[in-house]
Amino acid sequence: MTSTIKPRDAKELRQAVEWALNEGVPLDVRGEGSKLALGKPMQCGQVLDLSGISGIVDYAPEELVVTLRAGTPMREVEALLAQRNQMLAFEPPDLGPLLGREPGQGTLVGAVMGNLAGSRRLSAGAARDHLLGFSGVNGRGEAFKSGGRVMKNVTGYDLSKVLAGSWGTLAVLDEVSVKVLPAPDQTATLMLMGLDDAAAVRAMCAAMGSPHEVSGAAHLPGRTALRLEGVAPSVEARLKGLRELMVDVGAKMEELGTLESRAFWREVRDVVPLNAAPDENVWKISCPPTEGPAILARIKAQRPAAQAFYDWSGGLIWLALPPSADADHGLVRGALGAAGGHATLIRAAETVRATVPVFQPQSAALVALAARVKESFDPKGLFNPGRMG
Amino acid sequence: MEMPPLDSAILARRSEIVAALRAIVPGEGVIDDLDGMRPFECDALSAYRQMPLVVVLPETVAQVAAILRYCQDNKVKVVPRGGGTSLSGGSMPVGDAILLAMGKFNRVLEIDYANRCARVQPGVTNLGVTKAVEHEGFYYAPDPSSQIACSIGGNVAENSGGVHCLKYGLTTNNLLGIEMVLMNGEVVRLGGKHLDSEGYDLLGLMTGSEGLLGVVTEVTVRLLRKPSTARAVLLGFPTEAGAADCVAAVIASGIIPGGMEMMDKDATKCAEAYVGAGYPLDAEGLLIVELDGPPVEVDHLVERVAEIARGRGATTVRVSHDEQERVLFWAGRKAAFPAVGQISPDYMCLDGSVPRGKLVEVLAEMRVLSKQYGLRVVNVFHAGDGNLHPLILFDANDPDELKRCEELGADILRLCVRVGGVLTGEHGVGIEKRDLMGVQFTEIDLDQQMRVKCAFDPDHLLNPGKVFPKLRRCAELGRLVVTQNNIPFPDIPRF
Numbered sequence: 108m109t110s111t112i113k114p115r116d117a118k119e120l121r122q123a124v125e126w127a128l129n130e131g132v133p134l135d136v137r138g139e140g141s142k143l144a145l146g147k148p149m150q151c152g153q154v155l156d157l158s159g160i161s162g163i164v165d166y167a168p169e170e171l172v173v174t175l176r177a178g179t180p181m182r183e184v185e186a187l188l189a190q191r192n193q194m195l196a197f198e199p200p201d202l203g204p205l206l207g208r209e210p211g212q213g214t215l216v217g218a219v220m221g222n223l224a225g226s227r228r229l230s231a232g233a234a235r236d237h238l239l240g241f242s243g244v245n246g247r248g249e250a251f252k253s254g255g256r257v258m259k260n261v262t263g264y265d266l267s268k269v270l271a272g273s274w275g276t277l278a279v280l281d282e283v284s285v286k287v288l289p290a291p292d293q294t295a296t297l298m299l300m301g302l303d304d305a306a307a308v309r310a311m312c313a314a315m316g317s318p319h320e321v322s323g324a325a326h327l328p329g330r331t332a333l334r335l336e337g338v339a340p341s342v343e344a345r346l347k348g349l350r351e352l353m354v355d356v357g358a359k360m361e362e363l364g365t366l367e368s369r370a371f372w373r374e375v376r377d378v379v380p381l382n383a384a385p386d387e388n389v390w391k392i393s394c395p396p397t398e399g400p401a402i403l404a405r406i407k408a409q410r411p412a413a414q415a416f417y418d419w420s421g422g423l424i425w426l427a428l429p430p431s432a433d434a435d436h437g438l439v440r441g442a443l444g445a446a447g448g449h450a451t452l453i454r455a456a457e458t459v460r461a462t463v464p465v466f467q468p469q470s471a472a473l474v475a476l477a478a479r480v481k482e483s484f485d486p487k488g489l490f491n492p493g494r495m496g
Numbered sequence: 497m498e499m500p501p502l503d504s505a506i507l508a509r510r511s512e513i514v515a516a517l518r519a520i521v522p523g524e525g526v527i528d529d530l531d532g533m534r535p536f537e538c539d540a541l542s543a544y545r546q547m548p549l550v551v552v553l554p555e556t557v558a559q560v561a562a563i564l565r566y567c568q569d570n571k572v573k574v575v576p577r578g579g580g581t582s583l584s585g586g587s588m589p590v591g592d593a594i595l596l597a598m599g600k601f602n603r604v605l606e607i608d609y610a611n612r613c614a615r616v617q618p619g620v621t622n623l624g625v626t627k628a629v630e631h632e633g634f635y636y637a638p639d640p641s642s643q644i645a646c647s648i649g650g651n652v653a654e655n656s657g658g659v660h661c662l663k664y665g666l667t668t669n670n671l672l673g674i675e676m677v678l679m680n681g682e683v684v685r686l687g688g689k690h691l692d693s694e695g696y697d698l699l700g701l702m703t704g705s706e707g708l709l710g711v712v713t714e715v716t717v718r719l720l721r722k723p724s725t726a727r728a729v730l731l732g733f734p735t736e737a738g739a740a741d742c743v744a745a746v747i748a749s750g751i752i753p754g755g756m757e758m759m760d761k762d763a764t765k766c767a768e769a770y771v772g773a774g775y776p777l778d779a780e781g782l783l784i785v786e787l788d789g790p791p792v793e794v795d796h797l798v799e800r801v802a803e804i805a806r807g808r809g810a811t812t813v814r815v816s817h818d819e820q821e822r823v824l825f826w827a828g829r830k831a832a833f834p835a836v837g838q839i840s841p842d843y844m845c846l847d848g849s850v851p852r853g854k855l856v857e858v859l860a861e862m863r864v865l866s867k868q869y870g871l872r873v874v875n876v877f878h879a880g881d882g883n884l885h886p887l888i889l890f891d892a893n894d895p896d897e898l899k900r901c902e903e904l905g906a907d908i909l910r911l912c913v914r915v916g917g918v919l920t921g922e923h924g925v926g927i928e929k930r931d932l933m934g935v936q937f938t939e940i941d942l943d944q945q946m947r948v949k950c951a952f953d954p955d956h957l958l959n960p961g962k963v964f965p966k967l968r969r970c971a972e973l974g975r976l977v978v979t980q981n982n983i984p985f986p987d988i989p990r991f
Binding site for chain 1: 666
């Protein structure tokens with residue numbers, strides 16, 4: 108039996124955690140629950156629902172900051188920013204459809220907790236780079252805060268970084284301040300047609316190392332896409348420069364305008380190319396960009412049916428493998444080799460995720476250190492027990 | 497500035513500790529004579545000085561690990577030091593602590609242009625990274641003004657910024673990985689040439705931890721391609737409010753300049769007298785706005801910025817026409833600190849950060865405080881990101897002036913916090929702002945931070961006396977009192 112507790116403000120949130128601490132009841136902490144199918148399954152009957160603590164607290168476009176409550180839906184934040192031609196520059200993906208749900212769900216804080224990022228990760232960073240500060244409750248039932256609302260802040264430890272990507276296992280947040288940026292006027296995409304993986308990654312790395320300020324570099328089978336964003340005259344000039352740079356690659360080139368570009372990059376961001384077969388296991392591999400093709404080749408040698416595409420100039424491989432009980436985790440992680448990187452099992456059946464390490468296994472020293480960090484926030488293991496394995 | 501009392505038991509064991517360090521680092525790597533240690537007695541917060549117990553300069557990661565393990569086993573404190581350029585006393589020695597100087601870790605290990613990163617040892621200077629890659633058109637973005645001397649390891653410890661942070665981020669946004677040694681001697685690697693962390697983002701936590709969590713022995717930084725053009729616009733306003741309005745209007749219009757600096761009239765006068773940059777001496781508020789990128793974009797944005805400035809009543813609008821002129825516009829700003837040094841025996845540089853919208857209010861209140869304390873304050877700051885650097889002019893030889901200067905500084909930082917800002921934007925807490933932490937944080941906030949410290953350094957041996965105003969033992973911090981009154985909180989919706 109699952110029961111739910113749904114606080115309406117920071118005070119009730121603190122009381123709820125205090126209650127859980129006193130009762131020794133672990134909490135399944137969620138906003139809209141859009142990413143519940145991601146991570147290790149939790150054996151946890153008590154839900155702490157944050158959707159009641161919702162709403163924009165303050166939005167100052169000229170300060171490039173928005174402050175909002177933890178349960179605020181992402182769609183609300185994005186709509187608000189769009190009114191002032193601003194955006195979340197880390198381009199948070201909507202993983203709903205990939206995880207078998209409706210699109211358009213999820214909270215901004217949920218995206219922060221997963222440290223999500225889209226194609227602009229390369230030039231603008233991930234959620235971690237945009238979280239300026241937060242307030243919340245630790246596992247001792249204490250209300251605390253870190254960071255602030257200003258752009259530059261080195262006062263005390265940067266706890267925002269360690270909270271981002273913690274999948275709700277360290278503390279429960281009630282409010283966050285997030286950096287926002289102007290949305291680009293124009294977007295253009297230069298498509299290189301027919302390149303193999305190795306040639307595509309070479310082209311993407313050359314583009315990223317050029318002065319043309321490429322803000323996205325993805326390679327799908329047969330198509331390699333380079334994105335340019337900014338004011339119209341700049342995009343036009345850089346597109347011309349990029350075309351000239353790419354002549355040597357010898358591929359046929361096509362261009363996408365602003366609207367087509369937006370649609371294309373939204374599909375890349377949301378991993379739409381791998382949505383088609385819902386029973387396949389989906390992996391996200393982060394690696395040095397130039398290593399991407401070799402890693403994928405090692406996997407494909409064993410699993411020729413694998414479907415994959417690259418983002419982040421080759422440094423992100425989205426990989427779908429035919430169903431298997433162990434999600435081929437040994438093969439996938441073995442393929443990383445000495446170059447470093449990590450593989451996360453993003454989509455798999457609950458039974459698979461229960462037995463396979465969803466997150467990349469770490470060295471014994473790091474496992475011990477991470478456990479001590481966890482304990483420093485949540486000594487009784489109240490929050491999302493076992494979610495990160 | 498009060499430091500924790502010296503541990504006489506450790507002082508008594510000095511020769512034994514020196515011998516143990518000599519067994520780890522042979523030859524000249526251990527310095528224990530007064531003359532040899534003198535160069536290490538302070539960092540760039542030079543009003544405070546202290547001789548360390550002994551200085552050790554390891555050359556290998558194994559030596560760093562052995563030193564820390566020895567210190568952990570023997571409960572000896574350690575102060576890590578990079579370039580020694582901290583403005584907050586972050587690397588100031590402690591009398592009963594070993595000073596672990598990382599200066600011999602000064603090699604660039606690998607440059608990987610395809611993956612746009614460089615792997616360097618922590619003692620390489622910030623500018624050294626850019627120097628190593630600029631012939632290929634690349635650079636390392638964070639550019640603190642001490643970049644000739646400050647080390648990358650120190651940049652990680654302090655999460656250093658610079659004038660280009662608004663567009664390119666701080667150190668934390670430009671790191672890919674580190675190798676570090678924990679206090680127990682364990683060597684761990686965080687990140688690498690890939691993006692994002694596989695577990696908790698401990699790399700992000702380490703960045704800006706002021707040498708209290710671990711000792712960095714290798715750093716992988718992100719390289720950026722140099723923008724093809726940069727032009728600067730010099731804008732003079734008859735009021736400070738006009739200049740501040742212009743800053744807000746530029747950002748609200750969707751422009752993120754590469755740099756956006758502001759100087760008040762006194763700072764402008766000092767800088768102009770010092771370098772002759774051609775600054776308008778009638779301006780109450782002077783802005784330098786730098787735009788970088790492809791030439792067409794820069795030209796386009798320069799026009800828009802000039803237009804916004806005129807609309808806000810700018811009396812001077814000058815655009816740099818060539819690289820020489822751009823460098824000249826910056827020369828005054830970059831020399832502002834030494835220029836102020838010409839008109840006062842000493843100055844103290846503060847580092848508060850405030851919401852941009854509060855700049856005018858903060859400047860006005862600062863004037864009032866300056867009068868109250870009878871000390872002049874000159875203002876130079878990163879207007880684009882609200883990071884203030886008020887310079888308080890004083891004479892360190894006059895103990896009363898030093899005391900008043902410290903008090904005025906504290907009042908200015910309290911003011912920053914009161915308007916929604918923070919104590920330090922890029923210089924760090926160190927010893928300088930340590931005792932003000934309670935202005936910004938509650939005891940619970942600080943306890944949580946100290947518990948994180950305990951996860952890395954359970955005996956508080958690394959960089960003691962810094963950041964936290966009052967140290968609590970980890971055992972005490974870890975105690976958890978669970979009350980047994982299980983109030984069901986009937987008001988909270990449950991289902």
